[in-house]
Amino acid sequence: MKYVGFTGTRKGLTEPQRDALFTIILDEDPSLVFHGDCIGADKEFNDICKALGVRRLCLPCNLSGQRAYSDAELYQPPKAPLARNHDIVRLSHVMIACPGESSEVLRSGTWATIRYARTAGKRLIIILPDGKLVRQND
Numbered sequence: 001m002k003y004v005g006f007t008g009t010r011k012g013l014t015e016p017q018r019d020a021l022f023t024i025i026l027d028e029d030p031s032l033v034f035h036g037d038c039i040g041a042d043k044e045f046n047d048i049c050k051a052l053g054v055r056r057l058c059l060p061c062n063l064s065g066q067r068a069y070s071d072a073e074l075y076q077p078p079k080a081p082l083a084r085n086h087d088i089v090r091l092s093h094v095m096i097a098c099p100g101e102s103s104e105v106l107r108s109g110t111w112a113t114i115r116y117a118r119t120a121g122k123r124l125i126i127i128l129p130d131g132k133l134v135r136q137n138d
Contacts, residue, residue: 005092008041016131
């Protein structure tokens with residue numbers, strides 16, 4: 001079984017990110033994916049995985065205004081965003097990240113999750129806004 005976690009910007013995916021994400025999901029062939037159910041990229045990730053027939057576990061945050069209320073098959077109870085993001089990383093064999101910026105920024109939940117995945121030694125695939133892939137711990 002392969003578990004894939006996802007983190008992404010609330011701004012939503014760019015077209016190049018969407019295209020790359022579709023291909024990566026097909027290549028990784030996960031048995032289950034995890035996402036945080038935020039508006040924007042998490043919702044788009046959920047919809048791509050649903051279209052590909054991949055089971056989805058939603059780990060929502062406790063900030064209802066940021067929730068997308070995705071139609072995942074499985075749900076965990078809501079948690080604070082940072083704790084939820086750490087759970088997604090811990091549960092995953094591979095992390096996919098779609099940040100809204102091409103270079104690392106501090107005040108970003110997506111980049112904070114990327115940093116945590118690096119520290120945890122997780123296999124990490126970052127899809128930059130232009131669609132360029134950055135692979136770490138591969």
